[in-house]
Amino acid sequence: MRAQDILYRDELPGGKHWSMVLRRGLALRLIDKDGGANVGMLFYNPTNPLERYNAPDTLKCQHCFKLTRGNCLYSDMGRIFCSIIEDSVGWHDTVCGSSTKASIAARWGLRDYQSARNDWTQNGHDSFLVEAAKYGLGRRDLAANVNWFSKVTVDGNGKLAFDPTNSRPGGKVTLRFEMDTLVLLHTCPHPLDPAADYPRRPVIYELFKADPVTGDDLCRNFRPENARGFENNRLYHLCSTGSEG
Amino acid sequence: MIRESSLALADAVYRKTIAAGGYWMEHVKAGQTLRIIDLEGNQAADTLFYSAADPSERYSAENTIREQGNIYLTVGSRLLSQDGNLMLEITADTVGRHDTLGGACATESNTVRYALEKKTMHACRDSWLLAVAENDHYGLGKRDIAHNINFFMNVPVTPDGGLTFEDGLSAPGKYVEMRAAMDIIVLISNCPQLNNPCNAFNPTPIEVVVWDETQSS
Numbered sequence: 001m002r003a004q005d006i007l008y009r010d011e012l013p014g015g016k017h018w019s020m021v022l023r024r025g026l027a028l029r030l031i032d033k034d035g036g037a038n039v040g041m042l043f044y045n046p047t048n049p050l051e052r053y054n055a056p057d058t059l060k061c062q063h064c065f066k067l068t069r070g071n072c073l074y075s076d077m078g079r080i081f082c083s084i085i086e087d088s089v090g091w092h093d094t095v096c097g098s099s100t101k102a103s104i105a106a107r108w109g110l111r112d113y114q115s116a117r118n119d120w121t122q123n124g125h126d127s128f129l130v131e132a133a134k135y136g137l138g139r140r141d142l143a144a145n146v147n148w149f150s151k152v153t154v155d156g157n158g159k160l161a162f163d164p165t166n167s168r169p170g171g172k173v174t175l176r177f178e179m180d181t182l183v184l185l186h187t188c189p190h191p192l193d194p195a196a197d198y199p200r201r202p203v204i205y206e207l208f209k210a211d212p213v214t215g216d217d218l219c220r221n222f223r224p225e226n227a228r229g230f231e232n233n234r235l236y237h238l239c240s241t242g243s244e245g
Numbered sequence: 246m247i248r249e250s251s252l253a254l255a256d257a258v259y260r261k262t263i264a265a266g267g268y269w270m271e272h273v274k275a276g277q278t279l280r281i282i283d284l285e286g287n288q289a290a291d292t293l294f295y296s297a298a299d300p301s302e303r304y305s306a307e308n309t310i311r312e313q314g315n316i317y318l319t320v321g322s323r324l325l326s327q328d329g330n331l332m333l334e335i336t337a338d339t340v341g342r343h344d345t346l347g348g349a350c351a352t353e354s355n356t357v358r359y360a361l362e363k364k365t366m367h368a369c370r371d372s373w374l375l376a377v378a379e380n381d382h383y384g385l386g387k388r389d390i391a392h393n394i395n396f397f398m399n400v401p402v403t404p405d406g407g408l409t410f411e412d413g414l415s416a417p418g419k420y421v422e423m424r425a426a427m428d429i430i431v432l433i434s435n436c437p438q439l440n441n442p443c444n445a446f447n448p449t450p451i452e453v454v455v456w457d458e459t460q461s462s
Contacts, residue, residue: 050387056306056348059408061357065346066406076370078353091406095316095346097307102329139327140388144307154402158317158342160310191311225357232356 008207014200015120017127017186019134021046024237027085027210028175028183030203032149035169037201038190039148040098040124042132043073043081044182047240049137051077055094055144061225065154067092067146070222072178072229079236080229081181083219085210086174089167091151096160098124098145099191108198121198127186135182148173150190162192176210176219178233246320250337250422252278252456259455265448266437268372270380272297273429276458278336280422281433283397285449287413289436290396291349291369294324294332297428300383302326306345306392316402318343318394324423327391332429337422340415344400346408349373349393350438359440369393369434376432383430395436396421398443410443 011033012018022028030039045051054076062071069087072080104110104123113120128142151166189199213220213230220230238244254260258277263269265288273279281290296302305327310316312325319342322335348354349369356364370390377385397415402408435451438444 054348054354056346056392057351057354057357060347060400060410061354063408063410064406065402065408068406074354074357076351076353078351078355078357095307096311097305100329140301140303142327144392153404153406154316155404158315158402160314160316228357228361231361232353 005208006206007209009204011202011204012187013202014187015122015198017122017131017188019131019182019184021180021182022177024177024179025210026177027208028177029086029206029208030148030173031206032167032171033169033202033204035167035171036164036199037149037167037187037203038193039203040128040186040188041146041148042128042143042184043075044135044137045075046180046182049135049141049182051075051079052141052143053081058094061229062223065095066151067094070218072219072222072226073146074229078229078232080178080226080233082175082177084173085176085219086172089149089171089173091166092173093147093150093152093190094144096147096152096191098128099189100125103191104198122188124186124188124191127188128184131184147190152192160192162190162194164194178230179236247339247341248320248337249339250280252280252422254454256456257454258457260452262450262452263433263435264450265435266367266372267435268376269431269433269453270376271431273425273431273455275425275427278422278424278456279333279431280420280454281396282418282420282452282454283415284417284452286417286419287397287415287444288449288451289398289438289444290451291434291436292394292396293373293391293432295383295385295389295430295432296326296332297430300385300389300430302328302330303389303391304332304394306394310345316346318345331426333423333425335421335423337420339419340397340421342399342414343421344395344398345392346402347395347398347400347410349434350436355440363440366439367437369436372434372437373432410441413443
């Protein structure tokens with residue numbers, strides 16, 4: 001990727017939230033600037049937000065517990081919001097949910113806005129609520145989210161373990177959007193992060209135009225299920241735009 | 246963990262058999278105990294819980310897994326809402342392990358998992374959507390159909406991050422029992438899936454049983 005191909009580049013400080021609607025064919029690259037970042041993310045169809053990211057479908061369709069390069073992120077309607085076309089990290093969590101005001105307070109103590117100004121300790125759940133509300137969505141619309149850059153393993157007895165060494169400075173993951181998608185995101189700590197202090201890890205994000213999906217595409221061919229997911233997207237775009245392009 | 250119940254079926258205040266492909270949507274009061282029986286074995290009971298006082302509060306698989314530090318549900322598992330409140334606690338279990346990662350089958354996900362031609366086959370999410378439509382006094386809709394529990398299903402995770410669907414640990418007559426910590430609306434789809442070897446391609450009936458608090462304590 002040449003630098004001039006980057007259409008937009010920005011940095012989100014740690015502990016913040018944002019949202020955007022991304023058109024089909026755009027790619028979003030997330031870069032963990034200092035290492036140890038977490039990016040919570042949810043996905044909705046902007047024309048029918050009742051269609052939303054479904055973590056269980058995403059996992060069982062691809063027989064995976066972690067997300068990495070080659071995986072597709074599925075809606076509850078059998079379609080693919082985006083594909084992971086690049087990943088230098090290797091493991092991203094989509095099972096452990098979000099930090100909350102209570103969990104942040106219990107681990108690190110609350111720093112409220114009155115005393116800390118914008119260094120207050122925001123949490124993932126409330127961040128999603130704020131961003132969701134901008135599109136008429138509320139608490140009933142939240143679902144299990146992705147936690148980019150965060151790794152949680154499971155042992156033979158089902159026990160969870162958070163790996164604080166998962167993401168190094170400069171770690172990156174890139175999503176290619178396969179349909180128009182409303183993206184809600186935050187940079188608040190992973191709910192299992194054991195850091196001594198509230199971690200405030202900045203994340204750079206870049207937008208660029210993705211190369212067209214070809215027949216030998218890694219994500220489409222990653223599993224036979226994904227080929228069928230892409231076929232569902234093709235039918236969706238045929239019906240909603242009158243063309244396959 | 247295997248723990249048998251001390252409750253006797255003769256003392257139950259409610260018993261109902263749910264056919265495969267059907268749903269059950271009923272109240273369970275705080276203090277009551279709910280048992281789900283896998284009558285013929287290796288069935289999946291796809292289950293959602295809502296607070297009866299405020300149905301926008303619902304079971305959260307993420308919070309439940311994270312707060313207990315384990316992906317499997319069994320005796321001692323505290324089933325939490327998205328607000329972190331205790332909804333129910335599993336008090337007896339003759340199976341030993343239940344899934345809350347795998348979600349529920351849907352006509353759309355069946356097209357991805359199995360074949361595009363499967364899109365008209367009956368699925369759990371259709372049962373739930375019919376249930377909330379036929380019980381519209383609760384004010385629930387598709388947005389409330391969140392990530393569920395699959396009682397009796399066995400979905401192990403591998404150390405390298407794979408997800409596998411193993412034969413069930415369940416068998417005819419095995420059951421799981423839970424005590425409600427708040428007034429609950431229970432919504433169960435008795436899974437109609439015909440494409441998954443985990444039920445031997447043969448969905449079968451389950452039974453739900455409820456005891457009052459006096460029997461439960």
